[in-house]
Amino acid sequence: MEPHVVIAAVSIFTAGLTIGIGVLGPSLGEARAAAYALEAIARQPDEANTITRTLFVSLAMIESTAIYCFVVSMILIFANPFWNAVMPKVGG
């Protein structure tokens, strides 16, 4: 196989794998965080403001790991650094 075919195949495959596996953990974590926050609000409705603010901040922290995976997969597909190494050879 030619190098650009290998790079394209591996990049697309890895991009799918990255976002697929990378989303598992954060989604479970966000679900737990949201569930416990709802429980806490149900127990103490007076503290809803503080709990909601903390929930948003922690959701953002948890979510950022999924965002990293998304950024990596986007880079693999749209801005692959290895692509440029073989591109001149293909073009020429």
Next chain:
Amino acid sequence: MEISSDNIVVFTVAGIAVNATIVWTWVVMALLVVASIAATRHLKTDFAPSRWQNFLEALIGEARRQIADVSHHDPGPYMPFVGTLFIFIAVSNLLTVVPGYVPPTASLSTTSALALCVLVAVPLYGIAEGGLLGYLKNYAEPTIFMLPFNIIGEFSRTIALAVRLYGNAMSGVVLATILIAIAPFLFPIVLTLLGLLTGFIQAYIFSVLAMVYIASATRARRGKETSQAQSEPSPAPNQKGTA
């Protein structure tokens, strides 16, 4: 398709390429400045302020309240920095309703610049509050062995701030572009609506996190004093409660 608006050159001035990110950042800045000047031009203290004054007062009042909630401290010194971060990011994310607009936050350059501002502002506020030695002592908390981890944490959280905002804003743009290609027209609109919500929440989160970092740098000294002051009278209400 371009993943970053940095690569879209709008026009060239004296050999310097001005890309879409810079142009839209200027547009957002100009909008904010003009709107602020127009709104604060005829400030009134009577019972019927103008709509814009009402809106701005509500916005600033809420921002001050949130900062006071997070920092347990007078929001005055933090308001210009954190409030500006919030308003700039919120406006640049919410303007995605305008067709053809590319949010400047969807470029890693903008978000890195904002995160670097936070990286610089945290020690500045910390030193202004507790002096140079008092701030540096934070790095050796709780023990001196945590020094390398505290320093790594300082940089990793800056990178996290930048990439989080970039990833969220960029994912909205990329998803809208992909969905327009495969499922026009209704579904992309719904997703854009969701993007407005996440954009606003991201603006809130960015500024709250900046405030939390500043507060953690400034509170270290104050926290010790207040905790010692509060630890002594606290048993009294407990005894009352149990008795």
